[in-house]
Amino acid sequence: MHPKAEKEDEAERASDDAPCTVQVAVHTPAHSAIGELLSYRSATLLAPGTLVRVPLGQREVLGVVWDRADDTAAQAPVQLRAVAGVLGGVAPLGADWRALVAFAARYYQRSLGEIALAALPAQLRTLGPEQMARRLRRPATQAEQANAIELIALSAEQESARAQISSKIGPFLMFGSTGSGKTEVYLRCVQELLQADPAAQALVMVPEINLTPQLEERFVSRFGAAQVVSLHSGMTNPQRLKSWLAAHSGQARIVLGTRMAVFASMPGLALIVVDEEHDASYKQQEGARYSARDLAIWRGHACGAKVVLGSATPSLESWHASRPPSPQDPEGGRYLRLAMPSRIGAAALPRVRRVDMGQQPHRTVFSAPLLAAITERVQRGEQCMVLLNRRGYAPVLTCSDCDWKSDCPHCSAHQVFHKIDRSLRCHHCGFAQRVPRACPACGNPDIVPIGRGTEQLEEQLAALLAGVQRADGSPVRIARIDADSTRAAGALQSQLAQVHAGEVDVLVGTQMIAKGHDFRRVSLVAAVQPDGALFSSDFRAPERLFALLMQAAGRAGRDAAWMAERGAPCEMWVQTYHPTHPVYEALRRHDYPAFAAQQLTERQQASMPPFAFQALVRADARTQPVAQGFLTAAAEAARAAALPGLEHVSLYPPVPLVVQRVAGVERAQMLIESSSRPALQHFLAAWQGVLRSTRADPVHKGLVRWLVDVDPLAI
Numbered sequence: 198m199h200p201k202a203e204k205e206d207e208a209e210r211a212s213d214d215a216p217c218t219v220q221v222a223v224h225t226p227a228h229s230a231i232g233e234l235l236s237y238r239s240a241t242l243l244a245p246g247t248l249v250r251v252p253l254g255q256r257e258v259l260g261v262v263w264d265r266a267d268d269t270a271a272q273a274p275v276q277l278r279a280v281a282g283v284l285g286g287v288a289p290l291g292a293d294w295r296a297l298v299a300f301a302a303r304y305y306q307r308s309l310g311e312i313a314l315a316a317l318p319a320q321l322r323t324l325g326p327e328q329m330a331r332r333l334r335r336p337a338t339q340a341e342q343a344n345a346i347e348l349i350a351l352s353a354e355q356e357s358a359r360a361q362i363s364s365k366i367g368p369f370l371m372f373g374s375t376g377s378g379k380t381e382v383y384l385r386c387v388q389e390l391l392q393a394d395p396a397a398q399a400l401v402m403v404p405e406i407n408l409t410p411q412l413e414e415r416f417v418s419r420f421g422a423a424q425v426v427s428l429h430s431g432m433t434n435p436q437r438l439k440s441w442l443a444a445h446s447g448q449a450r451i452v453l454g455t456r457m458a459v460f461a462s463m464p465g466l467a468l469i470v471v472d473e474e475h476d477a478s479y480k481q482q483e484g485a486r487y488s489a490r491d492l493a494i495w496r497g498h499a500c501g502a503k504v505v506l507g508s509a510t511p512s513l514e515s516w517h518a519s520r521p522p523s524p525q526d527p528e529g530g531r532y533l534r535l536a537m538p539s540r541i542g543a544a545a546l547p548r549v550r551r552v553d554m555g556q557q558p559h560r561t562v563f564s565a566p567l568l569a570a571i572t573e574r575v576q577r578g579e580q581c582m583v584l585l586n587r588r589g590y591a592p593v594l595t596c597s598d599c600d601w602k603s604d605c606p607h608c609s610a611h612q613v614f615h616k617i618d619r620s621l622r623c624h625h626c627g628f629a630q631r632v633p634r635a636c637p638a639c640g641n642p643d644i645v646p647i648g649r650g651t652e653q654l655e656e657q658l659a660a661l662l663a664g665v666q667r668a669d670g671s672p673v674r675i676a677r678i679d680a681d682s683t684r685a686a687g688a689l690q691s692q693l694a695q696v697h698a699g700e701v702d703v704l705v706g707t708q709m710i711a712k713g714h715d716f717r718r719v720s721l722v723a724a725v726q727p728d729g730a731l732f733s734s735d736f737r738a739p740e741r742l743f744a745l746l747m748q749a750a751g752r753a754g755r756d757a758a759w760m761a762e763r764g765a766p767c768e769m770w771v772q773t774y775h776p777t778h779p780v781y782e783a784l785r786r787h788d789y790p791a792f793a794a795q796q797l798t799e800r801q802q803a804s805m806p807p808f809a810f811q812a813l814v815r816a817d818a819r820t821q822p823v824a825q826g827f828l829t830a831a832a833e834a835a836r837a838a839a840l841p842g843l844e845h846v847s848l849y850p851p852v853p854l855v856v857q858r859v860a861g862v863e864r865a866q867m868l869i870e871s872s873s874r875p876a877l878q879h880f881l882a883a884w885q886g887v888l889r890s891t892r893a894d895p896v897h898k899g900l901v902r903w904l905v906d907v908d909p910l911a912i
């Protein structure tokens with residue numbers, strides 16, 4: 198039916214029958230004064246969760262019918278605009294899904310409509326009824342049968358983890374070393390679940406799906422393409438709609454996705470896996486700043502699904518939440534910790550070797566012993582990985598005469614030098630320009646790069662290894678993987694495939710190379726300049742660095758049988774000016790528990806997460822005083838109004854962000870902290886209205902936006 202005809206038809210019926218009022222969630226701007234739900238007139242009573250099209254201003258938008266608020270407040274239907282149409286063929290969204298959306302909106306201080314509509318595929322909004330009907334008629338992916346795989350026998354540790362997940366309630370934290378076979382345990386748990394209950398569904402989340410194409414292959418080959426769908430931001434809109442519908446209808450049994458998948462509609466949801474749960478990409482960094490890991494825990498609890506978090510380097514939050522009971526703490530944490538300390542096939546974790554860069558000649562990039570070790574490995578046919586967490590050629594260009602620096606005109610940051618296309622690019626706002634021929638300030642032609650990124654590292658390594666030959670006499674092959682080298686569609690997949698196929702001898706890259714890859718022939722991993730993170734102002738920096746180095750180390754020596762035939766055990770090299778730093782000491786012993794214990798003691802003494810709860814309010818404005826002035830005024834207004842929860846909450850003075858200006862906008866933030874999560878929540882909820890009215894005050898003209906970040910990951 199033509200949309201217009203349908204609309205008239207609906208209006209017709211509404212005037213005949215006794216019309217009723219429905220509450221609808223629509224996408225309203227984040228801080229708009231429009232209430233959470235809008236009321237519409239409908240000819241028929243619509244079940245909560247029904248997808249509808251409704252008029253909003255001059256437009257017609259997608260909405261979700263929400264549970265009716267108490268009827269007394271409802272307006273008489275005659276005064277209301279009518280629902281324009283119902284999205285036929287799509288079952289109403291379940292109560293579990295609506296509860297999750299409502300919780301996320303409340304907890305992360307966003308509007309219900311924003312979260313609800315953002316969680317739905319864009320095409321539900323844009324497709325007309327006919328297109329939609331055609332889409333629904335399209336046959337599902339031809340059932341490509343799962344390969345009848347002969348299951349490998351689980352190790353004793355894997356079997357114990359599997360059995361506990363099967364018999365206990367959880368939530369579980371699977372603390373398994375790199376290469377301990379966590380993925381195999383996920384696969385078994387999913388399999389067991391699907392076999393036991395024909396309607397059951399599993400949600401498996403990974404930090405970045407493009408980084409782990411291997412994982413997708415493993416699920417598809419085990420369960421067949423018809424059972425598995427993906428949900429991530431790299432998909433086209435039609436693909437996303439298709440996956441979403443398959444999950445929503447229950448036809449897909451397994452959803453494999455990134456953080457956004459936590460909102461997938463899955464009526465049979467019985468198991469949620471959060472792989473590499475420590476990874477920062479589970480936290481959304483714009484719009485509604487939700488943590489998909491934390492929502493997974495909430496969702497599992499609310500709908501009775503088991504939740505398994507997995508990592509070799511858990512977040513300190515999850516580690517603390519899974520502490521075993523002790524005499525001082527008879528309850529212990531809420532999660533059940535499952536330990537898998539051994540690598541599959543009794544493979545050894547790499548031996549950690551620290552190079553004291555203070556003892557090396559000035560300006561050394563690759564120390565002589567590291568270079569010798571890499572050379573030897575290559576000659577023997579083994580692969581090496583070199584990690585540097587900074588892309589580009591050099592972080593800054595500078596004039597040797599006048600001290601000019603390649604600053605971004607729009608940000609308080611340097612523009613990074615990319616030699617490959619002779620460009621200067623800002624990694625904050627994206628502003629790019631050609632490298633000037635001479636210093637723009639004084640005309641001196643001698644402008645030089647300072648510091649180094651992966652592009653330069655690759656170039657230097659190529660020069661240093663120029664004479665080195667592989668076992669077959671051919672020259673050494675070096676490749677680089679970072680956000681620049683993988684920009685083209687499919688580039689990352691093909692580069693990873695080359696590494697797996699042994700076509701690359703030395704892989705240079707950013708943290709992208711450290712994550713989750715099951716490289717079978719890597720025997721040496723080196724971090725050439727990891728010290729930067731040791732002295733960051735962010736209290737989570739040591740935790741992040743430790744996790745990164747442990748994960749990087751975890752790429753070496755994964756194939757026990759192959760390593761046994763080699764001349765030397767696998768190694769992780771760290772070049773540092775602080776070889777005795779506790780982070781490197783813990784790394785040397787592969788001792789995550791000791792590292793975590795030391796960090797948690799510090800956090801407890803300083804009353805920091807997970808012993809305290811935080812939120813940030815950020816203000817962006819034309820000037821720093823306007824940004825800070827808004828925050829100060831909002832805090833003062835909160836105190837003046839004696840908002841609930843305030844007595845248990847500390848409001849700190851506003852400060853500029855570390856990168857203070859981005860794209861011409863000044864940024865400031867205020868930290869809010871409490872030892873009680875409910876008190877913090879209570880206060881934030883009450884503060885919303887105050888922030889809105891403060892914003893409306895004309896003295897804060899020049900404020901661009903404000904936002905709240907609950908449980909922020911970066912301070």
Ligand SMILES: Nc1ncnc2c1ncn2[C@@H]1O[C@H](COP(=O)(O)OP(=O)(O)OP(=O)(O)O)[C@@H](O)[C@H]1O
Binds near residue numbers: 350
């Ligand atoms: N029981 C088993 N017997 C033999 N091989 C196994 C077994 N379990 C897993 N493997 C193999 O061991 C390798 C490592 O397993 P997997 O990738 O699941 O580890 P992981 O714990 O997820 O590692 P990481 O955290 O480092 O990504 C894989 O190649 C996998 O096929």
Ligand SMILES: [Zn+2]
Binds near residue numbers: 605607624627628860
């Ligand atoms: Zn910039």
